Amino acid sequence: MNRYNTIKQNQQRLRKRYKQLIEQAYNFRQTDSEISDISDFQAIKILNKLNRLKYLQRGEPNLPLQ
Template structure:
């Protein structure tokens, strides 16, 4: 497996987890605002990691072309 495949797999896993956390935050919004905030915070941290991986994937594509 090369670096781009590894990055893509990580992006897919993080993206799925991000969507789960955002849905969880939305569902908790009416019942428990503290849990909603925690889920949203974790989702934002994952989004930051996703953005860094997108940057790395972009750099790898430039090198391979």
């Protein structure tokens, strides 16, 4: 497996987890603000990882960024 495919798989996995955490934070916003804040924080950490992967992916010529 080449570097591009590895990055792509990691991005997909992290995007899925990011969406789950954001949805969880939204659902807990009114009932339990502590869980909501924790989910938001974890989602921010995952978003930072996604941005780093996007930075690594930019060096691949003629490949679409997502």
